[in-house]
Amino acid sequence: MLAEIKAVARRHLATDGANLSLRAVARDMGMVSSALYRYYASRDELLTALIVDAYNALGDAVEGADAAVTDRGDVRGRWLACCHAVRDWALAEPAEYALIFGSPVPGYAAPTETVLAARRTPLALIRVAMDASAAGGRPRIGDVPAAVAPDLATVRDALGVELPDDVLLAGSYAWIHLFGAVSFELFGQLNNTITARREYFEHQMTAVGEQFLGV
Amino acid sequence: MLAEIKAVARRHLATDGANLSLRAVARDMGMVSSALYRYYASRDELLTALIVDAYNALGDAVEGADAAVTDRGDVRGRWLACCHAVRDWALAEPAEYALIFGSPVPGYAAPTETVLAARRTPLALIRVAMDASAAGGRPRIGDVPAAVAPDLATVRDALGVELPDDVLLAGSYAWIHLFGAVSFELFGQLNNTITARREYFEHQMTAVGEQFLGV
DNA sequence: CAGTCGTGAGAGCAGTGCTCTCGTTCTGGA
DNA sequence: TCCAGAACGAGAGCACTGCTCTCACGACTG
Numbered sequence: 001m002l003a004e005i006k007a008v009a010r011r012h013l014a015t016d017g018a019n020l021s022l023r024a025v026a027r028d029m030g031m032v033s034s035a036l037y038r039y040y041a042s043r044d045e046l047l048t049a050l051i052v053d054a055y056n057a058l059g060d061a062v063e064g065a066d067a068a069v070t071d072r073g074d075v076r077g078r079w080l081a082c083c084h085a086v087r088d089w090a091l092a093e094p095a096e097y098a099l100i101f102g103s104p105v106p107g108y109a110a111p112t113e114t115v116l117a118a119r120r121t122p123l124a125l126i127r128v129a130m131d132a133s134a135a136g137g138r139p140r141i142g143d144v145p146a147a148v149a150p151d152l153a154t155v156r157d158a159l160g161v162e163l164p165d166d167v168l169l170a171g172s173y174a175w176i177h178l179f180g181a182v183s184f185e186l187f188g189q190l191n192n193t194i195t196a197r198r199e200y201f202e203h204q205m206t207a208v209g210e211q212f213l214g215v
Numbered sequence: 216m217l218a219e220i221k222a223v224a225r226r227h228l229a230t231d232g233a234n235l236s237l238r239a240v241a242r243d244m245g246m247v248s249s250a251l252y253r254y255y256a257s258r259d260e261l262l263t264a265l266i267v268d269a270y271n272a273l274g275d276a277v278e279g280a281d282a283a284v285t286d287r288g289d290v291r292g293r294w295l296a297c298c299h300a301v302r303d304w305a306l307a308e309p310a311e312y313a314l315i316f317g318s319p320v321p322g323y324a325a326p327t328e329t330v331l332a333a334r335r336t337p338l339a340l341i342r343v344a345m346d347a348s349a350a351g352g353r354p355r356i357g358d359v360p361a362a363v364a365p366d367l368a369t370v371r372d373a374l375g376v377e378l379p380d381d382v383l384l385a386g387s388y389a390w391i392h393l394f395g396a397v398s399f400e401l402f403g404q405l406n407n408t409i410t411a412r413r414e415y416f417e418h419q420m421t422a423v424g425e426q427f428l429g430v
Numbered sequence: 431c432a433g434t435c436g437t438g439a440g441a442g443c444a445g446t447g448c449t450c451t452c453g454t455t456c457t458g459g460a
Numbered sequence: 461t462c463c464a465g466a467a468c469g470a471g472a473g474c475a476c477t478g479c480t481c482t483c484a485c486g487a488c489t490g
Contacts, residue, residue, distance in 0.1 A: 033478080034441095035439075105232070180398065194370075196360070196366055211426045236445085
């Protein structure tokens with residue numbers, strides 16, 4: 001039942017965007033809106049469930065794309081595969097992408113249950129960065145600022161990974177650029193300018209991989 | 216009158232986020248909601264006015280920050296000044312930033328009147344990239360993909376600037392990374408990880424400037 | 431057979447964007 | 461000075477929203 005509600009809600013999300021209407025979902029299920037409150041205490045709770053699902057779907061896509069690269073030593077290929085996985089998923093499910101990476105809904109605070117799912121994608125990228133580093137690739141960033149070093153230690157602990165400061169820092173930069181590139185395209189900032197979007201994206205992420213991952 | 220409505224709307228935007236209520240704005244002005252329709256035909260029209268203002272405010276901030284650098288040959292300093300101008304403005308007016316760079320409102324198509332104002336900030340950055348290129352800085356990106364070259368020609372014509380393909384392309388990458396970094400921070404993706412945000416941002420944009428602008 | 435529990439329907443509240451009508455007020459020209 | 465027309469704001473109303481509350485129905489259990 002929970003799954004059916006989510007499925008219908010996802011369909012509405014895809015067509016109507018972020019302003020999801022509980023009543024419309026209920027109508028589609030041949031029910032009355034109040035009946036939905038048996039299953040989700042509020043609209044926010046439904047949105048949270050959709051957000052967790054979205055994070056996991058993206059995580060699945062990225063992890064799967066990375067794992068599908070048979071030559072594990074081809075770090076550049078793995079990085080690009082992850083990038084395309086993010087972009088392809090975002091293009092396929094733009095509303096769900098906007099839900100997790102778009103402007104936050106005012107008054108909505110992400111519950112802690114989302115953070116675990118949210119970490120999967122950056123974690124997958126960090127693993128690629130680690131392998132790149134282990135293979136001798138060095139990120140081309142300057143010295144790690146002293147003020148940032150403690151933050152990096154916190155992140156390293158939270159992620160439970162073991163890697164140098166500069167690799168971690170540069171990996172976060174790569175993740176940010178990837179997120180920026182996909183958002184830029186998806187949110188319409190590329191309209192009327194770039195048409196060869198896949199080539200544009202791939203070339204861009206290649207350059208990013210070279211600098212921030214050293215691949 | 217139009218200005219007063221916008222001012223009140225901006226105040227509401229800052230507190231309540233993107234879901235701007237015409238009725239609340241009217242209430243604040245001691246009027247009834249229908250009276251607002253004398254001045255703006257719809258909520259979307261008001262939002263469009265706010266969006267244009269936001270683009271121009273950001274453009275003012277960035278152009279001003281660039282112009283404030285007295286040593287015009289200090290291209291790296293100008294680049295960082297522009298970056299900080301974008302971030303500072305975004306942190307000061309998060310709702311307006313989200314309005315123009317966040318997930319697009321479903322069913323809202325940006326009118327053509329917005330594109331002119333929207334171009335000011337990337338144009339200011341491109342000017343910095345041009346000066347960097349003229350001073351001998353070369354972006355570290357690979358060969359420009361053939362499929363993207365025609366798009367770059369279009370952009371060059373639209374912007375009315377004269378600069379090599381790789382400089383223009385790398386400049387767009389720098390702009391995207393800047394947008395991504397600011398959005399990432401503003402949309403809460405940095406929460407519970409990075410606390411030294413200004414240092415993190417400056418180091419990051421320094422690395423981006425080195426690679427994509429050659430400064 | 432009685433009682434409990436899950437389920438859905440319905441009414442209702444406060445809020446939204448938007449349209450329409452109606453009375454008032456201000457202003458420009460004869 | 462007068463008056464038509466424009467500008468303006470109020471109010472009612474429509475269809476919609478999230479959410480709460482009460483009530484009735486059916487199934488399962490002791």
